[in-house]
Amino acid sequence: MKENIFKSALLAIIVLSISFSATAQVWEVPSDKKEITPAITFSMKTKTQGKDIYAKSCKSCHGDIGKANFLPLNPAPNDPGSERFSNQTDGELFFKLTEGRGGMPAFKSQLADNERWAVISYIRSFHADYKPTGGGGEIVEESSAFTGTNIKLFVNKDQVNLEITIEVQGNVDGKTVSAPGVRVGFFIERNFGLLSVCEPVTTNKNGIAKAKFPGDLPGDSLGNYNIIIKLIDDDLYGNVEYKETLSWGKAFIYENPIEGNHLWGNNTSVPLWLLISYISVVLFVLITIGWVVLQMLKLKKAGIKK
Amino acid sequence: MSELQSKEEARKSFDKMAKDIVRPMQNHFGLNAWVFTLFLILSLFGYAWFLQLRDGLGVTGLHDYTSWGMYIANFVFFVAAALVGMLITAVLGLSGVKWITPISRIAEIIAVSFAMIAGLVIVFDMGRPDRVLNIFFHGRLQSPIVWDITVVTIYTIISMLLLLLPLIPDMNIIKKRLPKASNMQLKMYNILSLGWMGTPEQYKIIHKSIRVLSILIIPVALAIHTVTSWLFASTLRHGWDSTIFGPYFVSGAFVSGVAAVIIAMYVFRTSYKLQDYLTDFHFDKIAKLLVLVSLVYFYFNINEFLVPAYKMKSGDDHHILALFVGEWAVLFWFAQIFGNFVPIVLLLFKKMRKPGPMMIIATLAILGAWAKRFIIVVPTQLNPHLPIQNVPDSFHVYTPTGPEIAITIGTIGMALTIITILAKIFPVIPIWEVAEEKGIDREIINE
Numbered sequence: 011m012k013e014n015i016f017k018s019a020l021l022a023i024i025v026l027s028i029s030f031s032a033t034a035q036v037w038e039v040p041s042d043k044k045e046i047t048p049a050i051t052f053s054m055k056t057k058t059q060g061k062d063i064y065a066k067s068c069k070s071c072h073g074d075i076g077k078a079n080f081l082p083l084n085p086a087p088n089d090p091g092s093e094r095f096s097n098q099t100d101g102e103l104f105f106k107l108t109e110g111r112g113g114m115p116a117f118k119s120q121l122a123d124n125e126r127w128a129v130i131s132y133i134r135s136f137h138a139d140y141k142p143t144g145g146g147g148e149i150v151e152e153s154s155a156f157t158g159t160n161i162k163l164f165v166n167k168d169q170v171n172l173e174i175t176i177e178v179q180g181n182v183d184g185k186t187v188s189a190p191g192v193r194v195g196f197f198i199e200r201n202f203g204l205l206s207v208c209e210p211v212t213t214n215k216n217g218i219a220k221a222k223f224p225g226d227l228p229g230d231s232l233g234n235y236n237i238i239i240k241l242i243d244d245d246l247y248g249n250v251e252y253k254e255t256l257s258w259g260k261a262f263i264y265e266n267p268i269e270g271n272h273l274w275g276n277n278t279s280v281p282l283w284l285l286i287s288y289i290s291v292v293l294f295v296l297i298t299i300g301w302v303v304l305q306m307l308k309l310k311k312a313g314i315k316k
Numbered sequence: 317m318s319e320l321q322s323k324e325e326a327r328k329s330f331d332k333m334a335k336d337i338v339r340p341m342q343n344h345f346g347l348n349a350w351v352f353t354l355f356l357i358l359s360l361f362g363y364a365w366f367l368q369l370r371d372g373l374g375v376t377g378l379h380d381y382t383s384w385g386m387y388i389a390n391f392v393f394f395v396a397a398a399l400v401g402m403l404i405t406a407v408l409g410l411s412g413v414k415w416i417t418p419i420s421r422i423a424e425i426i427a428v429s430f431a432m433i434a435g436l437v438i439v440f441d442m443g444r445p446d447r448v449l450n451i452f453f454h455g456r457l458q459s460p461i462v463w464d465i466t467v468v469t470i471y472t473i474i475s476m477l478l479l480l481l482p483l484i485p486d487m488n489i490i491k492k493r494l495p496k497a498s499n500m501q502l503k504m505y506n507i508l509s510l511g512w513m514g515t516p517e518q519y520k521i522i523h524k525s526i527r528v529l530s531i532l533i534i535p536v537a538l539a540i541h542t543v544t545s546w547l548f549a550s551t552l553r554h555g556w557d558s559t560i561f562g563p564y565f566v567s568g569a570f571v572s573g574v575a576a577v578i579i580a581m582y583v584f585r586t587s588y589k590l591q592d593y594l595t596d597f598h599f600d601k602i603a604k605l606l607v608l609v610s611l612v613y614f615y616f617n618i619n620e621f622l623v624p625a626y627k628m629k630s631g632d633d634h635h636i637l638a639l640f641v642g643e644w645a646v647l648f649w650f651a652q653i654f655g656n657f658v659p660i661v662l663l664l665f666k667k668m669r670k671p672g673p674m675m676i677i678a679t680l681a682i683l684g685a686w687a688k689r690f691i692i693v694v695p696t697q698l699n700p701h702l703p704i705q706n707v708p709d710s711f712h713v714y715t716p717t718g719p720e721i722a723i724t725i726g727t728i729g730m731a732l733t734i735i736t737i738l739a740k741i742f743p744v745i746p747i748w749e750v751a752e753e754k755g756i757d758r759e760i761i762n763e
Contacts, residue, residue: 277456288457288466295470298532302477305525306510309484312518313511 037111039102046101050124052131052142058193058243060132062210063125067117075136083113096137103130156189156213158182163194163239163252172223172258176239178213180247188217193243196221199236210242229259323757330756333593337743338493340588344740354733361726364719365440373443375719381704382697382714387441389689390724393572394434394731395468395544396565396685400573401427401475402537403609406530415601417753418593418745422580424479425744426573429734431472431540435465437727460546467540474533479738480508481526485748488512488762501741514762541565548692554635555696564616570609571656572685578602578678580735582671584744593745596670603669606678610660617656635699644695647687655684 050056064075068090073079076091088094095103107126110116117126134140158180166175174196178189192213197204205227211219229235235258240251268274271281368375378385404423408416416423439445455462487509491502512518542562549561558564581602585594625636639648659681662668668677694714698704704712716724748761 273458275456275458277454277458280457284457288463292466292470295532295536298528299470299473299477302481302525302529305521306481306484309512309518309521310510312515312521313513 037106039105043105044099044101046104048100048104048127048130048142050127050131052134056128056131057135058132059125060128060130063121063129064132067120068129071113075133085112087114090133091136095133096139100130100134103133156180156192157246158187158189161189161192161241161247161250163241163250165239165252165254167256169258172225173220174223174237174239175218175220176213176252178217178219178241188215189213190215190217192217192219192241192247194219194221195240195242196223197238197240198223198227199238204238207237223256223258225258225260227259228262229257231261231263233257233259233261235259323760326756327760327763329754330751330760333751333754334489334493334747336590336592337745337747338490340590341490341740341743342494342496344587346587347740350736354729354736357726357729358733360722361729364722364726367719368440368443368723369445375717377715377717377720379711379714380707381700381711382694384441384693384697385714386690386716386720386724387437389686389693390727391434391437391441392544392565392689392693393686394430394437394727395541396569396689397572397576397682398427398430398434398471398475399537399541399566399569400577401431401478402533403570403573404577405478406534406537408605410527410530414753415598417749419577419581419598419602420749421479421482421742421746422584422744423573423577424475424482425735425738425742426576426580427475428472428479429731429738430576431468431475432734433727433731435468435472436730438465440723440727460543460550463543464540464547467536467543471533471536471540474529474536478526478529478533479742481522481529482746482749483508483742484510484512484522485514485762486743486746488514489747490743504741512762514758519758538566541569548696553696553701554632554699555639555692558620560616560619564620567609567613567616568685568688571606571613571659572682574602574606574609575659575678575681575685578606578674579682582675582678584739585671588739588744590745593750599671599674600666600669603663603674606659606681607663610656610681614656614660617652631699631701635695638695638699639691644691648691651684651688651691653684654680655688656681658684 064072071081071083071087072090073081073087075089078089078092080087080089104126106114107121107129108116108118121129156178159182161178161180164177164179166177167173168175176194178192178194179186180189181187190213193210194213195210196207198207199205207223208221211221213219223237227235234255236253236255238251238253240249241247244250268276269279271279273281273284275281376385376387401424404416405420409420439448442448451462451465455465487505491497491505491509494501494505497505542565545561545565548556549558551557578599581594581599584590621636621639624632625640628636638644659677662673662677668674698712698714751761752758
């Protein structure tokens with residue numbers, strides 16, 4: 011009996027180690043996990059939520075879905091729009107996203123279950139052949155999303171409160187109407203990209219969205235900066251944006267750390283204190299030496315006199 | 317020697333003294349062999365330098381990481397030992413210490429030759445010596461390297477003046493006592509004696525000038541070695557990022573300088589037969605001086621190594637362990653034991669404070685001092701803040717090559733050559749000062 015336990019334990023260890031070394035090559039997902047189905051119903055809303063999460067947490071390695079511009083890492087992160095992903099079950103994707111492996115982080119501690127499913131719903135929107143599994147996995151087009159065309163932005167600025175109100179309008183059946191449920195982003199142009207002023211704002215039923223700008227953002231030397239207001243869902247509405255230069259920022263005077271007289275400057279910009287110290291010390295010493303040389307001449311004269 | 321002597325006796329004793337000191341300038345047993353040795357060393361140097369000039373610094377063991385190697389260690393060593401001129405002539409001279417009188421010229425000769433060679437070593441450290449001019453065209457006053465060039469030059473000038481000034485009365489003495497001297501040599505003595513007649517006014521001028529220079533050389537000498545230490549300490553690197561590097565270097569300088577003077581005293585005493593002037597008394601005194609400066613240096617070593625070792629800051633720990641028990645341990649402990657500890661312990665015994673044993677102790681101390689400069693310069697560069705990676709394997713270590721060692725030995729040969737020449741054309745003991753101390757009348761000295 012004891013021997014049997016020992017044997018089976020040994021067998022278990024061998025099997026485990028083989029399966030472990032196998033996972034090092036192919037990412038095996040336990041079969042019970044494979045079968046898991048989405049806990050949420052995929053919808054435009056979950057897709058949008060997933061898109062935002064993807065942009066923050068996934069894009070840096072996986073790149074833009076469908077463009078195969080993922081980072082050249084080993085193992086490769088791959089493009090979630092590719093067959094490699096579309097061939098997997100919802101359960102497999104969820105497991106991998108949850109547990110992570112190697113360079114792929116485990117997101118179970120960073121994203122809630124629903125958020126992870128939202129990311130999958132976004133990824134699934136790129137898989138043409140995707141057939142919803144189980145109960146919930148179906149993309150429902152929500153009626154709340156505005157479906158008009160020829161979207162226009164009308165901008166109102168409140169100079170006193172540094173507040174911008176925009177009205178979004180679009181064409182529905184040839185008529186211009188206010189566009190509700192459109193997500194609008196407010197940004198300020200910085201050197202290396204766009205700075206979000208606030209979370210994206212969804213227009214209300216009158217097509218209006220508001221954002222308040224902080225008063226202490228650095229602008230150029232006159233306090234100017236460029237604002238950019240644009241629709242987040244450019245895949246729905248095309249690239250609609252509004253750009254303007256405002257003088258709402260704080261004047262920021264850039265001081266070049268190399269200009270001026272500093273210890274780290276070049277030989278023409280010596281700090282004054284250093285120049286004075288150096289010259290005065292060296293002069294003092296040289297004058298003293300010169301005095302001694304004069305004394306030596308005097309010594310010679312004193313000898314001749316006698 | 318305070319008892320009054322009759323004039324005749326005084327004259328006789330002064331004559332004997334002058335003869336004793338001047339004689340080896342013309343008759344010197346073993347000089348040819350010595351000059352030949354120096355010639356060999358310098359020829360070897362010439363060939364090695366030719367190789368380095370032709371092929372560049374690639375002939376040395378220097379590389380991207382260890383860009384300061386044996387040359388800079390050697391430079392620091394020469395600057396260090398040169399400080400002894402200031403210690404003997406200025407610090408001890410101004411405080412009225414009498415026993416240094418016959419030693420002071422030896423100390424000055426060492427100071428002049430070592431300071432000159434220190435400047436030259438920097439030129440040999442450069443693959444393109446012509447670029448030394450860039451320091452004048454493009455030097456940044458903010459850089460310790462510019463300060464270093466300034467003080468090394470000034471220290472050399474002051475040391476030369478401090479060698480020449482006390483020589484003036486001696487020139488007058490020796491020019492009558494050198495029958496074999498050539499006309500040119502006599503002419504040189506004539507010029508250098510600056511028409512010395514021994515008038516009270518001349519005495520006044522010479523004493524005043526020496527005193528002023530002695531005062532001036534103290535801050536300059538402190539500056540030269542402090543600035544040399546700042547070449548290292550003004551960086552953030554492990555082992556160099558230290559606030560006490562200035563005094564640590566200066567105290568170490570006195571150890572190597574005094575050891576160098578002891579060796580020179582021994583050599584001149586035996587080969588120039590100056591036993592009556594460089595007596596056991598002088599050796600005993602300078603041995604005690606070596607103990608004193610070694611103790612000060614010991615104190616700074618404790619601060620420099622034990623305080624960081626107590627903290628073991630990350631990064632510093634690698635450096636300290638490499639020195640204490642790692643790849644540098646042999647050299648490190650050799651430097652600490654022979655360059656510092658042994659002189660302190662052995663010279664406490666009276667039996668050891670004799671010329672023979674002191675010669676051995678001082679030689680060990682000099683070797684230790686040289687090794688210590690190597691330990692200060694090289695290991696830090698092999699332990700940079702960013703790990704050494706993606707480079708040839710040879711960059712992980714520093715091994716001086718043949719030409720590098722030959723050039724380094726060559727610079728030592730040059731220093732010895734200068735000392736030899738100076739000791740051949742000038743008396744190594746200041747005759748007039750020693751005579752004055754013996755109470756011999758100025759009239760007899762300047763006859």
